Amino acid sequence: MEFAYLGPRGTFTEAALRRLPAAKGAAAVPMASIPEVLDAVRRGEVGAGFVPIENSQEGTVTLTVDELVGGDPLVIAGETVIPVTFVLASAKAPAEIATVASMPVALAQVRKYLARELPNAVVHQALSTAQAAQRVVDGEFDAAVCPPFAAEAFGLPVQAFDIGDNAKAETRFVHVTRPAAPPEPSGNDLTSLAVYIDHDRVGALLGVLTEFAIRGINLTRIESRPTGEGLGRYAFFLDCAGHLADARMGEALTGLRRICADVRYLGSYPRGHAETPVPAPEGMTDADFADAADWLAALREGGSPR
Numbered sequence: 001m002e003f004a005y006l007g008p009r010g011t012f013t014e015a016a017l018r019r020l021p022a023a024k025g026a027a028a029v030p031m032a033s034i035p036e037v038l039d040a041v042r043r044g045e046v047g048a049g050f051v052p053i054e055n056s057q058e059g060t061v062t063l064t065v066d067e068l069v070g071g072d073p074l075v076i077a078g079e080t081v082i083p084v085t086f087v088l089a090s091a092k093a094p095a096e097i098a099t100v101a102s103m104p105v106a107l108a109q110v111r112k113y114l115a116r117e118l119p120n121a122v123v124h125q126a127l128s129t130a131q132a133a134q135r136v137v138d139g140e141f142d143a144a145v146c147p148p149f150a151a152e153a154f155g156l157p158v159q160a161f162d163i164g165d166n167a168k169a170e171t172r173f174v175h176v177t178r179p180a181a182p183p184e185p186s187g188n189d190l191t192s193l194a195v196y197i198d199h200d201r202v203g204a205l206l207g208v209l210t211e212f213a214i215r216g217i218n219l220t221r222i223e224s225r226p227t228g229e230g231l232g233r234y235a236f237f238l239d240c241a242g243h244l245a246d247a248r249m250g251e252a253l254t255g256l257r258r259i260c261a262d263v264r265y266l267g268s269y270p271r272g273h274a275e276t277p278v279p280a281p282e283g284m285t286d287a288d289f290a291d292a293a294d295w296l297a298a299l300r301e302g303g304s305p306r
């Protein structure tokens, strides 16, 4: 199995991919951008892709979420979470740095550092932190904001370590495939969905949330993303605790299907970090649903239920 990932070598994505159990022994194929990774998966050129999706400091990696919500269908099959620390990589001393480059999600996390230490430097966007380091080596920019291992991979001196504005920043990365059955439940899973509501209907979002709340399903993330149809037209990206195979998740999904303009299932997969799973509340276990279904079937057959 080949994994395409956001490259070149030296990205945080590459480091996170090494921690993904499903990628053990797999060939890692660097791609220039997030859309290129996802398109290679869609075209079947690689079996899987690996891209950043969420940062604890900056929030959503919009390129990834928008592709999942609105692009040709893909599903998430796994995730990893790693801490991210940034360095200023350059052959020049900070006083001589006139241009600095990185990926927007990285630049946003060193905003205070750049304003304080390099107030006159012109900031440029790159497709990844390691691509910025590559372009410094090529002479295009003076400095890159990148992981320490990217500076090392590209032979760039580090002018400053730990320049992130939040020392506790973490990033979440996802393993994506073409639509496929999910991995078996692990006991601590997430299910991702994109939900399109009827935007003119008052209380439509409350209706969506109710489907989860009444079945004891915890949401770990809800994000609105523009559909591109105009102002006020948004889709919701949701991460829900639980697996597609859980009876209560199945019931919530069929409930959404009935009340939403559209629902896109985006995968059930084991959580990549140590969150304690929220157990099914009383009356919401698979056994409770099976018992209730048996009871109803017996009523419909005219028998006398237990």
Ligand SMILES: O=C(O)C(=O)Cc1ccccc1
Pocket: 006, 010, 011, 012, 013, 014, 052, 055, 084, 103, 105, 106, 127, 128, 129, 130, 171
């Ligand atoms: O550019 C990289 O190295 C990435 O993997 C994307 C990224 C950028 C900044 C923080 C986390 C991930």
